[in-house]
Amino acid sequence: DVKVTQSSRYLVKRTGEKVFLECVQDMDHENMFWYRQDPGLGLRLIYFSYDVKMKEKGDIPEGYSVSREKKERFSLILESASTNQTSMYLCASSGGLAGGGSEQFFGPGTRLTVL
Amino acid sequence: EDQVTQSPEALRLQEGESSSLNCSYTVSGLRGLFWYRQDPGKGPEFLFTLYSAGEEKEKERLKATLTKKESFLHITAPKPEDSATYLCAVSGYSTLTFGKGTMLLVSP
Numbered sequence: 001d002v003k004v005t006q007s008s009r010y011l012v013k014r015t016g017e018k019v020f021l022e023c024v025q026d027m028d029h030e031n032m033f034w035y036r037q038d039p040g041l042g043l044r045l046i047y048f049s050y051d052v053k054m055k056e057k058g059d060i061p062e063g064y065s066v067s068r069e070k071k072e073r074f075s076l077i078l079e080s081a082s083t084n085q086t087s088m089y090l091c092a093s094s095g096g097l098a099g100g101g102s103e104q105f106f107g108p109g110t111r112l113t114v115l
Numbered sequence: 116e117d118q119v120t121q122s123p124e125a126l127r128l129q130e131g132e133s134s135s136l137n138c139s140y141t142v143s144g145l146r147g148l149f150w151y152r153q154d155p156g157k158g159p160e161f162l163f164t165l166y167s168a169g170e171e172k173e174k175e176r177l178k179a180t181l182t183k184k185e186s187f188l189h190i191t192a193p194k195p196e197d198s199a200t201y202l203c204a205v206s207g208y209s210t211l212t213f214g215k216g217t218m219l220l221v222s223p
Contacts, residue, residue, distance in 0.1 A: 004158075033210070042215040043159075043202070058210070090158050103149050104211060106158035 003027070004107035006091050012113045019078040021110050023091030031094045032074035033104060034058075034066060036087040043090065049074055081114045088112075117142045117207045121214035128193055128221050136188040136217045138203030148186050149211065150179050151202040159202055193221045 007022040025032065033048040035058075045058030047066040055066050063085060067075045074093075078085055089110045096102035120139045128134055140148065147166055151159035163172040165181040172179045176197060178189040188201055200218045204211040 040215070043213040045210055048210060088156075092158075102147070102206075103161050103164050105161055106151075109156070109158045111156070 004091055004093055004105055006089075006107040006110050008110050009108060010111050010113075012115065013078075013081050014115055015082060017081050017114075019081050019112065019114075021076040021078075021089055021091075021112070023074045023076070023093075023107055024072055025074075025091075025093040025105070026072065027093065027095070027105070028071065029093040029095045029105075030071075031096075031102070031104075032068065033092040033094075034064075034074065034076045035090045035092065036060070037090055037109075038087050046076065081112075083114050086112060086114045117205055117212040119203055119205055119212050119214035121201075121203050121217050123217060124215070125218045126220070128190075128219070130194055130221055130223050131192045133189070133191045133193070135190070136201055136219070138186040138188070138214055139184060140186070140203075140205045141184075142205045142207040142212070144207050145205060146208075147206045148181055149204045149206070150177075150186070150188055151204065153200045153202055153216070155200075162201075190219070193219075195221050195223050197221050 004025045034046045035043045049055045049068040065077045091107040092104040094102040094104040118141045122137045150162040153159040163179040168183045180187050198221045200216040202216045204213040
């Protein structure tokens with residue numbers, strides 16, 4: 001079974017802090033994704049990566065950056081956390097083409113609260 | 116721009132009362148339609164992939180069908196443990212586009 005793990009289930013940070021969210025997958029998938037999920041807004045794509053050291057902006061990249069130094073690991077960075085970044089963050093991975101046709105497998109999520 | 120609309124937003128059923136959830140979509144060149152189940156506070160769990168109109172997939176009490184404009188998730192004789200939010204997503208020439216989900220509550 002595909003396993004996607006995220007470094008924390010719950011995280012509380014203060015405004016202005018630098019925040020790292022880490023994601024690891026064990027299925028040798030080429031593609032990895034970061035989403036945030038908010039009530040009424042659904043899942044929104046922040047960034048994705050289709051190869052090591054490659055990254056592409058999603059629908060809402062502002063205020064975030066990412067890093068993919070190894071194939072199995074994809075990190076989301078909040079350079080200076082703000083209260084409007086309080087959300088559930090979900091990591092996913094998939095094989096095949098990032099552009100489509102492949103199901104994504106999700107991690108358990110990180111509930112981030114920024115005070 | 117790819118779009119996905121799910122209806123109803125919420126559905127309450129009695130145990131054993133069968134029903135269907137709808138996912139309407141517009142996409143440039145459908146490469147796949149996906150159904151997920153999400154429990155509160157957890158990540159989405161993959162259920163099905165459908166690739167072409169007329170295709171059907173089944174898993175326990177769930178059956179997903181696909182036409183050129185919509186997909187249905189049929190739930191037969193649901194149980195309380197089927198209570199969850201069900202998400203639909205489509206893949207065209209870009210990454211997945213998700214609907215906002217249908218929250219299903221099955222009462223004993």
